[in-house]
Amino acid sequence: MLTALRVRILPEAQRRTLDELSDDLELRTGDVRAKSSAFWTMLTLSGIVAAAGIMSDSTATVIGAMIIAPLSTPIMGIALAAVKRRRNGSVAFVLAGAALVVLIGVLAAAVLPGSYELTDNSQITARISPGLLDLVAAQATGLAGAVALTRRDVAAVLPGVAIAISLVPPLAVVGICLGRGAFDLAAGASLLFLSNLVALVLAGMFVFAVLGYPSELVTDGSRGTNRTYVTFAVLAVVLGIPLVLNTVFSGLVSSWEAAIQRAGVQWLATAPGSSVDGVDLHSATFRLRVQTPGALPPTDRLLSSLAGEVPDGLRLEIVSSRGETIDAGTVGG
Incomplete structure (x- = not known):
């Protein structure tokens, strides 16, 4: 059954050899100088594009950084x-x-004005929780990317994989947040990068093993794979x-926002x-945004x-649309 699955996922005519995979994914084999030059050049440019796109809150620019980023190559190499x-x-x-991209983000944060609010930027808030x-x-x-790497006929999907997996943008967010002293936000973006990295490696290991690449090797008897x-x-x-925990918290926040909106509609009925x-x-405060031609109740x-x-506290x-911000206080306070 496993053999049939392998053939269905990876027809023999489309199968890339282990040497071909190694040449693509290992940066210390083959033309090492050319590979290293390409990797560091493209990664540096990707980090700059990502930092610029994040600071300008431009989704299109951030997507461009995802496409040109080569960081998935050594991750699949792992x-x-x-x-x-x-x-x-x-x-x-x-x-x-990763350290290079974070450094680019830290340097980019130095040009931000003192009044810049990180949590008002959708590119940042989308990556910190x-x-x-x-x-x-x-x-x-990761599964899609690993399968694409093993086949000769589906390389066209790799740009889509690069867009779908977020690697360089969260690292740029880490650097920007560190540069602004927002260590809690940086920790959230770091969690996103690390979870994506681990998922990619596990997916790659699974696909390469299931598709039979270990059978092409004459190993030295090392037991490191299981570890x-x-x-x-x-x-x-x-x-x-x-x-x-973040998922549960996000669900709670959504339910509280819905309750506040319902209460707000009833409150404005008069x-x-x-x-x-x-x-x-916003930070630790819920903001109810209202349109009103006159005084509020x-x-x-x-x-x-x-x-x-909603919970007390x-x-x-x-x-309001009139430019007022009213501190309503705390629930149950």
Whole structure:
């Protein structure tokens, strides 16, 4: 059955040899100087593009950085090294490459004005609170990328894989946040990068092993492969814990935002012409954005209606279309 699955996923006519995979994924074999030059040049440019796109909140620019980023090459090289049971220097390239992109982000943060608010930038907020679905998506993307690498006829999907897996942008966010002293935000972006890295390596190891590449080797009897599998499996579990917690917290925040919006609609019922634009969490404060042609009702009514709907102690602000920001206080306070 396993042989039939291999043939279905990887027809023999389209199968790339282990030597071809090694030449593509190992940066310390073949024309080392050319490979290193290409890797560091493209990674540096990708880091600059990513930092610029993030600071300008430009999705298109960030996607461009994803496409040209070569960081997935040594990451898949780690997976291949595990299957081959031989070190190939890929770990060093990943660590040094990640450090380079973070440094670019730190330097980029130096040009930001003092009034720049990181959490108002959608490119940053999208990468500082990863959830379990991010890990699932990264795993599926890694499987697709590994299969594409082993086949001669589906290389065209690799740019899509590069876009789907987020590697350089979260590292740029880490650097920008570190440069601004926002260590908690940097930790969230680091978690996204690490979870994507581990998912890619596990996916690559799984695909390369299932498709029979170890059978092409005459190994030296090393037992390192099993230890590598166990190490990355443990890392996936460890990283999965905060991802699960983030997912649960995001669900709670969404339910609280919905409750605040419902209460806001009822609260504005006595203010003709007024409406709720939306609710969002800013730092540790919920902001209720409203459109109103005149004065707003007393905020204590809104807080009273939220009792039992959201946890006591949550702080609420009212941001009106007239340019006012009203501190409504805390629920249950």
